[in-house]
Amino acid sequence: MPAKKRDFFYNKAKQMGYRSRASFKLQYINERYEIIKEGDTVVDLGAAPGGWLQVAKEISGGTVIGVDLQKIEPIEGVTTIKGDMTAPATQEKIFALVDRVDAVICDAAPNVSGNWALDHGRSIDLGKVALDVAAKLLSPGGNFVVKIFQGDMYDMYLNLVRKNFAFVTSYKSEASRKQSAEIYVIGKGFLTAPVKKGQVMEVVIEDVGKSGDGIARVEDFVIFVKDARKGQKAKIKIDDVKEKFAFAKVLSE
Numbered sequence: 001m002p003a004k005k006r007d008f009f010y011n012k013a014k015q016m017g018y019r020s021r022a023s024f025k026l027q028y029i030n031e032r033y034e035i036i037k038e039g040d041t042v043v044d045l046g047a048a049p050g051g052w053l054q055v056a057k058e059i060s061g062g063t064v065i066g067v068d069l070q071k072i073e074p075i076e077g078v079t080t081i082k083g084d085m086t087a088p089a090t091q092e093k094i095f096a097l098v099d100r101v102d103a104v105i106c107d108a109a110p111n112v113s114g115n116w117a118l119d120h121g122r123s124i125d126l127g128k129v130a131l132d133v134a135a136k137l138l139s140p141g142g143n144f145v146v147k148i149f150q151g152d153m154y155d156m157y158l159n160l161v162r163k164n165f166a167f168v169t170s171y172k173s174e175a176s177r178k179q180s181a182e183i184y185v186i187g188k189g190f191l192t193a194p195v196k197k198g199q200v201m202e203v204v205i206e207d208v209g210k211s212g213d214g215i216a217r218v219e220d221f222v223i224f225v226k227d228a229r230k231g232q233k234a235k236i237k238i239d240d241v242k243e244k245f246a247f248a249k250v251l252s253e
């Protein structure tokens with residue numbers, strides 16, 4: 001972006017009380033794709049200094065959580081976590097605050113080394129973590145935005161997102177530098193399994209297969225239940241979820 005235009009966005013952000021030019025990117029994305037709606041719960045990964053958090057809070061007015069390696073100066077009504085989004089301990093802190101969310105947004109960027117292949121790889125790694133966190137947190141139909149530095153793994157990443165969302169597109173905002181290869185991948189309509197790992201639920205065992213595992217169904221979703229009897233009304237705990245299947249154990253009857 002020419003310096004003049006960059007200054008324009010910088011000054012506009014300052015005038016409007018936004019912490020970064022990046023605020024406008026999320027505004028543009030949301031105007032076009034309605035990622036965040038009023039009342040939504042939103043998790044923002046790589047959120048410092050907080051420009052996206054300010055916009056997310058303005059739009060949703062609901063629960064908004066921001067995570068970053070850097071400390072984020074307080075924003076009214078927004079909860080922040082200082083930590084590495086790739087670390088399980090940080091992710092646990094998010095999961096402890098919210099059960100399901102409507103949108104996961106991620107503008108995280110690796111420290112740029114100048115070696116494009118390396119920076120691209122690191123950006124893809126962050127993008128995969130963001131997708132993983134989104135898959136654990138999003139409600140069915142939830143939305144996702146993630147920044148990626150383009151490169152040869154971009155198509156592979158886009159396909160990963162496609163597997164998880166009903167509608168996937170990409171967007172390069174005007175506020176992004178023209179020559180930069182950063183792009184926002186947008187996923188709408190999270191396709192989720194109706195059960196989650198760790199969930200305890202009651203099911204009726206429809207049948208017992210040759211393996212000895214009982215089969216229960218929730219919507220189109222098949223749950224294999226260890227040591228179950230046909231016709232049994234079983235209280236089960238989901239151990240694992242893989243694509244269209246889950247694996248579970250019967251809890252005490």
Ligand SMILES: C[S@@+](CC[C@H](N)C(=O)[O-])C[C@H]1O[C@@H](n2cnc3c(N)ncnc32)[C@H](O)[C@@H]1O
Binds near residue numbers: 046085109111
């Ligand atoms: C472009 S800035 C985000 C700007 C933000 N969207 C805004 O509007 O203010 C990218 C952020 O990603 C963060 N980041 C990079 N790697 C991270 C990681 N592993 N965990 C958490 N944050 C990370 C950086 O610290 C940096 O603050």
